[in-house]
Amino acid sequence: MKHFLSTDDVSRADLESLLDLSDEFVEVLARPIPKVPALRGKTVAMLFFEASTRTRLSFERAAKALSADTMSFSPSTSSLSKGESLKDTALTIKAMGADALVVRHKSTGAQWRIADWTGLPVLNAGDGAHQHPTQALLDALTIRQHFRSLDGLRIAIVGDIRHSRVARSDISTFTTLGAEVTLVAPSTLLPVDMDGWPIKVAGSIDDVLDSDVIYLLRIQAERGGASVFPSLPEYVSRFGMTRERFARLAENAIVMHPGPMNRGVEIAPEVADRPRARILEQVANGVAVRMAVLFRLLGGEVHDA
């Protein structure tokens, strides 16, 4: 594995091996000294061309727990605002000695170009509405910790699927790992290009309350997600995880959300704090899976030539 750009082309065996590796890093993070020297001397550069708090912090924490150094950069204070091209920015950071690049960009596919230009291992931390592969890994890890396996599980993904890179990465990861995925969204928030996706579609969250996992997505106002349904109360009435709906879930079911949450929209405020809402576990697992990916990409010299 040279890059980690998309979950679409990762085999089941590779996904499971990354999850197994992540389990070991969960153990490392629980130690009295939650740091290992595995990537000492390596430098990981964080290139976040789009705002991010949790993902950037999570990658930084992961890199540091592996003893790698980190460099980070935010677009508002960088030369991008002086007009430097994406390619020049990437090559400049490579010249400073970065060994791997963690990249978030609003344009689909930017990471693939950067990988070509620099030849460095690139980790996709989100490209437009396309992919967010480490989020999918941490989601799969969280589900696997609860159910032991995703095989045969019924997982409902609810909300703004169209604008969601999380949904795209999750759908391919969950189905590759053997789960059955149902998408639930207003028709205006379903992707237009779903032909051939291995999924089912439902019209209301009430149709999927017997699922094993209810995965709620954030309404993404910044990508136009709030303008395509009449009102928030109307959204909540068909797609919100209310207290009443939470009470009707299967006994062993869990609720997930990639964050940041809009409490009171996708999820009722008090539901988000219930133990069966695994939102903070997802965040914690994010560090472990990012360690696994960084270690896989940088922990051995041997990249397939």
Added chain:
Amino acid sequence: MKKVMESEEIDRALRRVAHEILERNMGAGEVILVGIHTRGVPLADRLAGYIGEFENEKVPVGTLDIGLYRDDLDRRPTTELGATSMPEDPTGRTVVLVDDVLYTGRTIRAALDALADLGRPQAVQLAVLVDRGHRQIPIRADYVGKNLPTSPGERVTVRLQETDGTDGIWIEENA
């Protein structure tokens, strides 16, 4: 490939090492056995079994994967990591590290680093099934099942029932 140790000899050697551990530590009360992946893990289990048999005392057994502590990560392909688990806090206890073959000593150096991140044992001792010599760093074993003179060009292969389906130790010329 020449077989240099049979199953019964391995058994006898491990029983002797178990006795030595008990003798040196005046019982097993403070001891934690920690097997280094891969074949140190079943060896630690076997030693715990013998100690239980001799003293009727249950010794805690942990496992250690040193993959994240190697000094040659750049020079070898990434391998899968085994589980690291410590049954009890090693702080203040006597940890006996268990491995199959002691060679350059680099694995043990990495294991000492890994152990230091898990607690501060009162003492650390090393038990190995085979010491084949050719140390590259100043490390020695406290308990040795068999001293096996080898040349650096030879390869020592340990197989155990638990991991390989059979017990035995072989030497071969490296191709």
